[in-house]
Amino acid sequence: xxxxxxxxxxxxxxxxxxxxxxxxxxxxxxxxxxxxxxxxxxxxxxxxxxxxxxxxxxxxxxxxxxxxxxxxxxxxxxxxxxxxxxxxxxxxxxxxxxxxxxxxxxxxxxxxxxxxxxxxxxxxxxxxxxxxxxxxxxxxxxxxxxxxxxxxxxxxxxxxxxxxxxxxxxxxxxxxxxxxxxxxxxxxxxxxxxxxxxxxxxxxxxxxxxxxxxxxxxxxxxxxxxxxxxxxxxxxxxxxxxxxxxxxxxxxxxxxxxxxxxxxxxxxxxxxxxxxxxxxxxxxxxxxxxxxxxxxxxxxxxxxxxxxxxxxxxxxxxxxxxxxxxxxxxxxxxxxxxxxxxxxxxxxxxxxxxxxxxxxxxxxxxxxxxxxxxxxxxxxxxxxxxxxxxxxxxxxxxxxxxxxxxxxxxxxxxxxxxxxxxxxxxxxxxxxxxxxxxxxxxxxxxxxxxxxxxxxxxxxxxxxxx
Numbered sequence: 465x466x467x468x469x470x471x472x473x474x475x476x477x478x479x480x481x482x483x484x485x486x487x488x489x490x491x492x493x494x495x496x497x498x499x500x501x502x503x504x505x506x507x508x509x510x511x512x513x514x515x516x517x518x519x520x521x522x523x524x525x526x527x528x529x530x531x532x533x534x535x536x537x538x539x540x541x542x543x544x545x546x547x548x549x550x551x552x553x554x555x556x557x558x559x560x561x562x563x564x565x566x567x568x569x570x571x572x573x574x575x576x577x578x579x580x581x582x583x584x585x586x587x588x589x590x591x592x593x594x595x596x597x598x599x600x601x602x603x604x605x606x607x608x609x610x611x612x613x614x615x616x617x618x619x620x621x622x623x624x625x626x627x628x629x630x631x632x633x634x635x636x637x638x639x640x641x642x643x644x645x646x647x648x649x650x651x652x653x654x655x656x657x658x659x660x661x662x663x664x665x666x667x668x669x670x671x672x673x674x675x676x677x678x679x680x681x682x683x684x685x686x687x688x689x690x691x692x693x694x695x696x697x698x699x700x701x702x703x704x705x706x707x708x709x710x711x712x713x714x715x716x717x718x719x720x721x722x723x724x725x726x727x728x729x730x731x732x733x734x735x736x737x738x739x740x741x742x743x744x745x746x747x748x749x750x751x752x753x754x755x756x757x758x759x760x761x762x763x764x765x766x767x768x769x770x771x772x773x774x775x776x777x778x779x780x781x782x783x784x785x786x787x788x789x790x791x792x793x794x795x796x797x798x799x800x801x802x803x804x805x806x807x808x809x810x811x812x813x814x815x816x817x818x819x820x821x822x823x824x825x826x827x828x829x830x831x832x833x834x835x836x837x838x839x840x841x842x843x844x845x846x847x848x849x850x851x852x853x854x855x856x857x858x859x860x861x862x863x864x865x866x867x868x869x870x871x872x873x874x875x876x877x878x879x880x881x882x883x884x885x886x887x888x889x890x891x892x893x894x895x896x897x898x899x900x901x902x903x904x905x906x907x908x909x910x911x912x913x914x915x916x917x918x919x920x921x922x923x924x925x926x927x928x929x930x
Contacts, residue, residue: 466511466581469504471495471527472543473519477566481514484570490581498522502530509535512580517544517555525558532559539580543568549602552617553646563617565610602635602642603783606776612639612768619766620646625718627703627763628741630770633820636741637701639768644697649737652696657689660705668710669726678727690723690734698736703763704744704755715759738763773815773822778867780811783819787826800830802838804872809840813847891926894919898928 468490470481478494485492493510495501499521513531517524528540539561555563561580564573604612619626620643628636637656644654662670669678673688689698700706706714717723718738722731740763749755773780784802792799802810815821825844833842840848866885873881893912901907909919 467491467493467508468512468514468577468581469493469495469501469510471498471501471513471515471519471524473497473516477516477543480570481573484574485577488574490577498524498527502527505531505534509538512539512541512561512577514541514543514577517542525554528555528558528560541573541576541580549613549616549642552613553620554617556617557621563614565607565614602638603786604776604779605782606771606779608771608776609779612770615766615768616643616646619643621648623647623649623737625738625740625763625765627746627765627767628739628770629746629767630741630743631772631818632743633818634770634772635819636743636770637699639770640697640699640701640739640741643739644699644737647697647737649696653693654697654699655689655693656699656701658701660702664707667707668713671710672713672723672725673728674726675728678725682727685725688725690717690736691732693736694734696736698738700738700740702742703740704742704746704749706755708754708756711756711759715756715762718759718762773818777811780815780822781807783822784810784826787823788830791823791827791830795827795830797830798836800833800836800838802829803840805840806838806843808869809843810847887926890922891928894923894926894928 466489468485470478470485470492472478472481473496475496478496482492482494490511493504495504498515498519501515502522505527509531513528515524515527519527522530524542524544528542531538531540536559540559541562541564542555542560543564543566545566552563562576564576602613604610616639626640626643628639630636640656641654644650657670659667669682669686669688671688671690673686673691674682676682676685700714713723717734721735722733724731746755746760746764750757750760773783781802784807788802789799810822810825817824825847828844829838829842835842870881870885873884894908897908897911898905901911905919906916909916912919914922
């Protein structure tokens with residue numbers, strides 16, 4: 465009977481997995497201490513090891529390494545509530561079968577364990593060392609970004625073409641640079657070209673180079689981006705804007721690796737990994753005849769969808785703090801601190817320009833804020849306009865400020881979060897409903913879904929009557 469080991473210092477995770485696995489035809493062994501699991505490995509090895517990354521005594525990566533010394537084919541599923549790109553890459557490079565961000569869907573976790581039992585895969589032997597570590601500066605803990613990290617960690621070491629999708633300003637080039645830095649090609653060139661920023665007549669020469677005299681103004685021979693990136697990575701930004709005639713040439717290069725300079729007759733070869741990016745809907749462009757379907761298939765081997773900033777608002781305070789620090793260092797001035805009110809307010813906005821817009825704001829605040837702490841009054845006027853605030857209030861994302869409030873409360877070392885939050889929550893609802901009904905108490909109670917006595921009692925408890 466297959467034996468599944470679960471190692472986690474979180475009692476709730478152990479209990480949930482233990483209960484779910486008890487219904488399966490597997491034997492389950494639960495460890496609350498990673499040191500005990502490490503000692504048990506010297507006696508026996510499970511069919512699947514499921515363990516948390518961050519644990520006291522022995523962390524999950526060390527435990528996985530010890531398990532693979534006993535059995536290099538042992539599938540290890542690493543769990544973490546603190547997902548980032550570094551942990552995802554470390555997990556996969558260390559030989560993890562899969563990387564499971566918390567909180568996870570229980571059915572998906574069980575399916576993953578079933579897959580691991582059914583197929584034991586060879587462990588990747590390369591270990592991440594301190595010398596390999598690169599400052600990637602990709603920030604995010606929201607579930608949407610955890611999925612990005614998971615995919616990046618999986619494909620970083622593989623020489624496959626990746627298509628990066630995302631709105632303008634979401635950091636597509638940063639993702640591409642990270643994939644290059646994490647790949648075996650890291651010591652070779654990373655060459656980027658924005659196909660939308662170069663005139664159509666010059667784009668072919670930029671990509672493939674030209675011979676002397678190939679056209680008016682071609683005074684010398686020139687190597688194109690493919691030659692410049694030989695052995696490394698070529699990043700084709702805004703690939704959706706590439707002219708249709710050049711798409712044919714690009715497809716030929718991707719298929720056989722050979723190309724000609726403009727005006728040239730001798731074929732050239734370049735060993736290049738292609739990373740492409742676009743903000744456009746590529747399937748729609750194919751339907752409209754603006755992009756070759758066969759080229760999309762060739763580019764879309766692996767797709768990474770970068771979420772817009774409005775889809776991961778809980779990450780906004782982290783990104784704000786990062787850029788407030790880095791921009792102050794760049795400008796060689798004192799770092800400005802954001803007040804809690806400012807963080808909560810900025811995290812509630814939609815940020816159509818995404819991270820690029822957020823970074824520009826941090827530069828502006830670093831230069832223009834007179835004091836050391838940034839307050840609401842220090843924000844640019846366009847962010848404080850009533851219509852902007854009204855748009856924010858009208859959105860349904862009231863959970864983001866609530867999450868930030870809870871996080872700040874807990875970080876201050878206080879207790880009684882629910883009691884305090886519940887009182888604030890009820891006070892707001894009562895006061896707003898009273899205003900709406902012009903202080904008609906019977907109607908207020910009905911709109912709140914209470915009886916009048918309940919409204920009176922809660923109002924007295926909260927001091928609203930006074």
